[in-house]
Amino acid sequence: MSFAIIFFILFAICQIMAAVNDALTMKIPNMISLALLAGFVCIMPFAWTDFATFGEHMLVGLGVFAVAFGMFAAGWLGGGDAKLLAATSFWWQFTDLLPYVFVTAMAGGALAIFLMIGRRYIPVGVLTSPWLYRMFRDETKMPYGIALAIGALVTLPKSQLYLALMGV
Secondary structure (H helix, E strand, O other): OHHHHHHHHHHHHHHHHHHHHOOOOOOOHHHHHHHHHHHHHHHHHHOOOOOHHHHHHHHHHHHHHHHHHHHOOOOOOOOHHHHHHHHHOOOOOHHHHHHHHHHHHHHHHHHHHHHHHHHHHHHHOOOHHHHHHHHOOEEEEEEEEEEHHEEEEEEEHHHHHHHHHHHH
8 A cells, every 4th residue: 555655646647747847847748648658557557457447547548648649639728738648547547537637628718717817917028037938928838737737636536446445
């Protein structure tokens, strides 16, 4: 059980790093998504119940990967965001996916409103912080990694994987 906590802490660190990197640079390093995927591979043997559960995790992860790739191809989602979304989704089962998508969408909506208000009412020239300047200057980009991280961190403690490993 304590071994699982280490992986959940690493999961949280990866999500926070993705959010911070996206906020500061509008990019999410590939290593973060790879670390999340590797963490899932390492923790799955400890949460193993049967092939059906493993298959469900794989279906969710690969299905979200396909949808995220399509959204990236359509220009609706950045490449780093698509990879983070897909890598995180391997940690969920079908019952976890809807709450994750819902919380992420709500956080993304709040972030979008914040950016729209800031871009409209804050004169970009007065922003002295380079990352704030970058965030409010570019009206076509949004650091959606922030919303993805919020969604992941809020829904992880209620996920089937978490509950199974914590013995709940």
